[in-house]
Amino acid sequence: MDSIKPINIKNGSNSLLGFNSLLFVIYGLFIIFIGLPIIYTFGTVLFENDLSNSFKLLNNATFSLLFKSLILASSVGIISTFFGTILGFLLYKTNLKLRSFYKIVLLIPLFISPYILAVAWKDFFFFLFGNSSLISSYFGVIMVLSLIFIPLAMLIIGSALSNIDSQIEESALMLVSFKKMVFSIILPLIKPALITSFVLIFIFSISEFSVPAFFGVKVFTTEIFTQFSAFYNHSLAIIQSTLLIAICIILLYAERKYIADAPFLSVGSKGTNNKLYDIINYRKLGQLFLIVWLFISIVLPFIILFAQSFKGGMDSFIRAYDLLLPTFVNSIFLAFMAAIISVFIGFIAAYFSIKRSKIYKSFEWFLLLVFAIPSTIYGISLIKFYNQPELSFIYSTSAIIIIGYVGKYTFISAKLISNAIKQIPNSIDEVSQIQGIPIFSRLTKILIPIILPTIFIAFIISFIFSLGELGTTIMLYPPGTEIMPIKVFTIMANAPQALISSMTLIVFSVTLLMISIFYFMLNPFIKKYHSIND
Amino acid sequence: MKNLSIIIIIFMASIITACNSDSNVVVVYTSVDQVFSEPVLKAFEKETGIKIKAIYDTEETKSTGVLNRLLAERNNTQCDVFWSGDPVRTIVLKNYDIIQPYNSEMAKGIDATFKDADAYWTGFSARARVLIYNKDILSRADVPQSIFDLVKEQYKGNVAIANPLFGTTTFHISAIFDALGDDRAKQFMMDLKTNEVIIATSNGDVKKRVMQGQVACGLTDTDDAYEAMKESDRVDIVFLDQGGIGSLIMPNTVNLMKNSPNAENGKKLIDYLLSKDTESRLAISCAQMPLHKGVETPQDITSLDNIKPMSIDYGKTANKLQEIQLYLKNWVENN
Numbered sequence: 001m002d003s004i005k006p007i008n009i010k011n012g013s014n015s016l017l018g019f020n021s022l023l024f025v026i027y028g029l030f031i032i033f034i035g036l037p038i039i040y041t042f043g044t045v046l047f048e049n050d051l052s053n054s055f056k057l058l059n060n061a062t063f064s065l066l067f068k069s070l071i072l073a074s075s076v077g078i079i080s081t082f083f084g085t086i087l088g089f090l091l092y093k094t095n096l097k098l099r100s101f102y103k104i105v106l107l108i109p110l111f112i113s114p115y116i117l118a119v120a121w122k123d124f125f126f127f128l129f130g131n132s133s134l135i136s137s138y139f140g141v142i143m144v145l146s147l148i149f150i151p152l153a154m155l156i157i158g159s160a161l162s163n164i165d166s167q168i169e170e171s172a173l174m175l176v177s178f179k180k181m182v183f184s185i186i187l188p189l190i191k192p193a194l195i196t197s198f199v200l201i202f203i204f205s206i207s208e209f210s211v212p213a214f215f216g217v218k219v220f221t222t223e224i225f226t227q228f229s230a231f232y233n234h235s236l237a238i239i240q241s242t243l244l245i246a247i248c249i250i251l252l253y254a255e256r257k258y259i260a261d262a263p264f265l266s267v268g269s270k271g272t273n274n275k276l277y278d279i280i281n282y283r284k285l286g287q288l289f290l291i292v293w294l295f296i297s298i299v300l301p302f303i304i305l306f307a308q309s310f311k312g313g314m315d316s317f318i319r320a321y322d323l324l325l326p327t328f329v330n331s332i333f334l335a336f337m338a339a340i341i342s343v344f345i346g347f348i349a350a351y352f353s354i355k356r357s358k359i360y361k362s363f364e365w366f367l368l369l370v371f372a373i374p375s376t377i378y379g380i381s382l383i384k385f386y387n388q389p390e391l392s393f394i395y396s397t398s399a400i401i402i403i404g405y406v407g408k409y410t411f412i413s414a415k416l417i418s419n420a421i422k423q424i425p426n427s428i429d430e431v432s433q434i435q436g437i438p439i440f441s442r443l444t445k446i447l448i449p450i451i452l453p454t455i456f457i458a459f460i461i462s463f464i465f466s467l468g469e470l471g472t473t474i475m476l477y478p479p480g481t482e483i484m485p486i487k488v489f490t491i492m493a494n495a496p497q498a499l500i501s502s503m504t505l506i507v508f509s510v511t512l513l514m515i516s517i518f519y520f521m522l523n524p525f526i527k528k529y530h531s532i533n534d
Numbered sequence: 535m536k537n538l539s540i541i542i543i544i545f546m547a548s549i550i551t552a553c554n555s556d557s558n559v560v561v562v563y564t565s566v567d568q569v570f571s572e573p574v575l576k577a578f579e580k581e582t583g584i585k586i587k588a589i590y591d592t593e594e595t596k597s598t599g600v601l602n603r604l605l606a607e608r609n610n611t612q613c614d615v616f617w618s619g620d621p622v623r624t625i626v627l628k629n630y631d632i633i634q635p636y637n638s639e640m641a642k643g644i645d646a647t648f649k650d651a652d653a654y655w656t657g658f659s660a661r662a663r664v665l666i667y668n669k670d671i672l673s674r675a676d677v678p679q680s681i682f683d684l685v686k687e688q689y690k691g692n693v694a695i696a697n698p699l700f701g702t703t704t705f706h707i708s709a710i711f712d713a714l715g716d717d718r719a720k721q722f723m724m725d726l727k728t729n730e731v732i733i734a735t736s737n738g739d740v741k742k743r744v745m746q747g748q749v750a751c752g753l754t755d756t757d758d759a760y761e762a763m764k765e766s767d768r769v770d771i772v773f774l775d776q777g778g779i780g781s782l783i784m785p786n787t788v789n790l791m792k793n794s795p796n797a798e799n800g801k802k803l804i805d806y807l808l809s810k811d812t813e814s815r816l817a818i819s820c821a822q823m824p825l826h827k828g829v830e831t832p833q834d835i836t837s838l839d840n841i842k843p844m845s846i847d848y849g850k851t852a853n854k855l856q857e858i859q860l861y862l863k864n865w866v867e868n869n
Contacts, residue, residue: 387606475602
C-alpha cells in the first residue's frame with residue numbers, strides 16, 4: 001500500500017493543457033514562418049494563371065520525363081536501402097572490429113556536395129577508361145547518388161536496429177536459427193526504418209538537380225531548372241514542382257497505409273539493450289565488405305580530389321584555407337542552430353502526430369510538403385514573402401537562412417523520431433499516465449532517454465545537410481554573408497581545379513571534425529541516459 | 535515550462551543578429567566570376583571606405599542565380615548595382631523595368647556600341663567568344679578558322695559547346711541568328727547536330743574537356759580560355775571568322791537598380807567599375823579587353839583594336855534570344 005501514490009489529476013490536466021498549448025504555438029509558428037510563404041507563392045501562381053496553361057503541361061513529354069525520374073529515384077532508393085541495411089547490420093549488430101571508426105568514416109559521402117563528388121567520379125572514369133561516356137548516363141547518376149545516400153540509409157537503419165529489445169532476439173534464437181531470426185523477426189521489426197530510408201532517399205533523389213545536370217541526363221528537375229533559369233518562367237517552374245510534391249505526398253500516404261497498423265513494437269519495458277552478434281563464420285567476409293566499401297565510396301573519390309589538389313601544391317591549400325576561414329564560425333553556428341530547432345520541432349510533430357488527434361497528424365504532412373519542394377522554388381517562396389520592408393529584420397539577417405534550413409530538413413527529424421517512438425509500446429506511456437506523472441516528466445524522463453540515439457542521429461543528419469545546403473541558401477543569403485558551400489561554388493567558377501579540390505577537402509575536414517566532436521562529447525551522455533532502470 | 539520558455543527566448547534572440555547599422559554600404563550583385571570580381575570590389579572598398587556587400591553567382595546556376603534573385607526581389611530591391619558578365623542579363627532586367635538610367639562621367643570614353651542609348655547600362659572590359667583547341671590533337675594548320683568550319687566532317691564528334699540555353703553560349707547563338715537570319719542559322723544548328731557536337735554543361739566544362747583531350751576543340755570565352763592556357767601548355771585559342779562575320783565581343787555591363795537602397799554609393803561604384811583602373815585590373819586578372827583607349831594591358835592580351843568584332847546591336851540580340859529559347863530547348867533535347 002505504501003508504494004501506491006495518490007494520483008494528482010488536477011496537476012496532470014494542467015500540464016497536459018500547457019503542453020497542448022505549446023504544441024499549438026509551435027505548429028502555428030511553423031505555419032506562419034515557413035508554411036505561409038509557400039502557400040502564398042503557390043496560391044498566387046495558381047490563381048493568377050489561367051489553369052488551361054497548367055493542363056498543357058500534362059502531355060506525353062512531361063509524363064515521360066516524370067516517369068524516368070521516378071525510375072531513377074526508385075533505383076537509388078532501393079539500392080541505398082539495400083546496402084544501407086547490410087552496413088547497418090554489420091556496424092550496429094555485430095562485434096566486428098573498428099565499428100566506431102567505420103560508423104563515422106562511412107558517413108563521409110554525406111559531407112561532400114553531390115556536384116563535387118560527381119566531378120571527382122567523372123574524372124576517375126576518364127582516368128580509367130580514357131572517356132567518361134559510361135558515367136555520363138543514368139547509370140552514372142544512380143551510382144553517384146546511391147554512394148552519397150547509402151550512409152543516410154545506414155544511419156537510419158542502424159539506429160532502428162540498435163533500438164530492438166534484446167529479449168526478443170534472445171527468445172527467438174532459442175527457437176529458430178540466426179538466419180531465420182534475421183529475416184523473420186529483425187527485418188520485419190525495422191520495416192518502418194527500411195521504408196523511411198527508401199522514402200527519404202527517393203525524395204532527395206527525385207529533387208536532385210546538380211548531378212543529373214552535370215552528367216547531361218535529363219530529369220524532371222532539370223526541366224524545372226530550365227524553365228526557371230533559361231525562360232525566367234517562375235510560374236511554370238512552380239506549377240511543375242507541384243507534380244513532384246504530389247508524388248511525394250502519394251508516397252507518404254502509401255507508406256502510412258502500409259505500415260499503419262503493423263506491430264513494430266520492439267523496445268521492451270526495460271528499455272533497450274542492444275545485442276551484438278559474434279559472426280564467427282562471416283567475420284572475415286564482414287571485414288572485407290567494410291574495407292571494400294570504404295575503398296569504393298571514400299578512398300577512390302578522395303584519391304582524385306587529393307591528386308587534383310596537389311597539382312597546385314601547398315599554395316592551393318593555403319589559399320583555400322584563407323578563402324574559407326571567414327566562413328567557418330558562421331556556417332557551423334547556423335547549421336547547429338537549425339539542427340537543434342529541426343530536432344525540437346521534429347520531436348513535437350512526431351510525438352503528437354502519433355499520440356494525438358488527426359489535426360496534429362497534418363503537421364507531418366506539412367513538413368513533407370516543405371521537404372519535397374525543390375530548393376530554388378522554396379527559396380523564391382521565402383524571398384517573395386519575407387522581402388518586405390517590415391520584415392527586413394528577418395530577411396536581411398541570418399535568420400532567413402535558418403528558416404530555410406529548418407523548413408527543408410525538419411521532416412527528416414520528424415520521420416526518424418516518429419519511427420523510434422512507434423517502436424515503444426503504449427503501455428509504457430499509459431502506466432506513467434496512471435501514476436499521474438506530468439507529460440513533461442514522461443517525455444524527458446522516459447520517452448526521450450529511450451529514443452536518445454535516434455534524436456542524436458536526427459541532429460547529426462540535420463546538421464550535415466544544413467551545413468552543405470546550397471540550392472535554397474544561394475537564393476537567400478544576405479549580401480556580405482560568408483557561408484561555406486556558397487563560397488566553394490562561387491569560387492568554383494573559373495578557379496583552378498586544384499583550388500576547388502582543396503576547398504572541398506577543407507570543407508569535408510571541418511564537417512568531419514564537428515561530427516566527431518558531437519559524437520565524442522555526446523556519446524557518454526547518450527549511453528548514460530539511454531537505458532531505463534528497473 | 536517557465537525555464538523552457540526562457541531558454542527558447544534566449545535562443546531566438548541569439549539567432550536573429552542585429553541588422554547592420556552601417557549606412558556607408560553598397561550592395562552589388564554580380565554574375566562575373568568571384569575570383570575576378572571580388573578583388574576589384576575589395577579595391578573599391580579600400581579606396582573609398584564604402585563597405586561592399588556582394589552576392590556572387592555559382593558555376594552550378596550558370597550565371598542565372600543572381601538574375602533570378604533580382605527578379606524575385608523586384609518588389610523591394612535589396613541591390614544597388616548589378617554587374618553582369620554580358621549585356622543580355624542586364625537587358626532582361628531593363629525589360630522587366632527594374633533598373634534606372636545613370637549616365638556616368640566615366641562612360642564618356644566608351645564607344646556608343648557598348649552602351650545603352652538611354653544610359654540604362656554601360657559596357658566595359660569585354661570578353662570575346664573564342665575557339666579553344668588542344669595542340670596535341672590539332673596542328674595549327676588544322677584548326678578551324680570559322681565557326682562554320684565546325685560542321686565539317688573532319689571535326690565530327692570532336693567539338694564541344696556549352697549548353698546553349700544558358701550563359702554566354704545563348705548570347706553567341708542569338709548573335710549568329712541575328713547575323714545570319716533564322717533560316718541560315720537553323721541550318722547551321724542542324725549541321726552542328728549532324729556533326730555530333732558535344733554539349734558540355736558550361737564553358738568551364740568545355741575548357742576542361744579540351745584540356746583533357748576529350749575533344750579537339752570547343753567554343754568558350756576568353757577568360758576561360760586564358761585560364762586554361764595558364765594551367766596547361768597543351769591548349770591555344772583562335773578568334774574565329776576574322777575574315778568573315780567576326781568574333782562576338784561581350785562587354786561586362788553595370789547598371790543602377792531602381793529604388794536602390796544606397797543609390798549614391800551605387801553611382802560611385804559604377805563610376806569606379808567604369809574607370810580605366812578597373813579595366814586594367816580585369817585585363818591582368820582575366821584577360822578582359824578594355825573598352826577605353828589607352829589602358830595598360832599585359833602584352834599577351836589581344837587588344838580589341840586587333841579583333842574584327844561581330845556587327846550586332848546588343849538590344850536586338852537580347853530580344854532575339856527570347857525568341858529562339860524554345861527552339862534552342864528543342865535543339866538541346868533532341869541532340
